[in-house]
Amino acid sequence: MVSTIQNTDVKQKDADRAVVVAVTSRAVFESAADDGGDVYGVGVAFPLLQALHKVNERLLEESSAESLLFDVILITTDDQQQQQSSRITSSTRHYGLEVSRFCFSSQEDFTESLLKNNVQLFLTIDRDEVLRASQNGVLSALLDQQLASCPSEQLRVMISGDAVIKPDTDPMPPGQKGAQSFSTQLGQMRQKFGIFNSPLSIVLVTLHGGRESCGDALRTLRSRGVSVDEAHCLAGAPRGPILSVLRPHFLLSDGVSYLQE
DSSP states (O other): OEEEEEOTTSOOOOTTTOEEEEEEHHHHEEOSSOOOOSSOEEOTTHHHHHHHHHHHHHHHHHOTTOOOOEEEEEEEOOHHHHHTHHHHHHHHHHHTOOOOEEEEEOTTTHHHHHHHTTOSEEEESOHHHHHHHHHTTOOEEEOOGGGGGSOSSSEEEEEEHHHHTSOOOSSOOHHHHHHHHHHHHHHHHHTTSOSSSOSEEEEEEEOSSOHHHHHHHHHHHHHTTOOOSEEEEOTTOOSHHHHHHHOOSEEEOSSEEESOO
């Protein structure tokens, strides 16, 4: 059973232009220690939602008619939180989060809700949900505890250069097609800001190969209209140290994306 409720507190986005991102409520709100209050405590994805809102805010400052905006859906599959749906909505209102729709779904049907809402990126703290969503063709990424220390004033997206330089196949796998589409939309957003003080930062990291691989990935992204703020070639080195410095909100790959392996 899937139930979707529109949030009347926020202006709804243009369905034809908006970039739909679904985040699980368990990532946004901390409900493990339920104190029975009116609102939940904040979870690891709280800075992420603030950063998405900051990008929208700055895009609208550039042009009040802008329609290429992030459209955030809060999806709840947790039984306890579903029983307290009013607390989910009141918590969203309390923290001033820009959530367009609330989707309540069982674990069995949550992929159906992603497809019905035309979700372009699904973010969760549950590895099994990432796998199931990806298997159904929805670009997905696993969020981890490091996300809580990420900035809220700038959205930082890391793109896997190793996935970028994979040869295109016909037909193209859904995950690869989704990653290309999403990165292109990010590139269009990034172009609307200057070099400095941008609310959106795109970082390319190539794990394997030398400078040639990184160069190939950069050229491929540029051919799609995506300019990156930084590029790092690790050439087989562990990515933990660079992650601790860059503090990206999520990794954009071609299907199942994990920041921490």
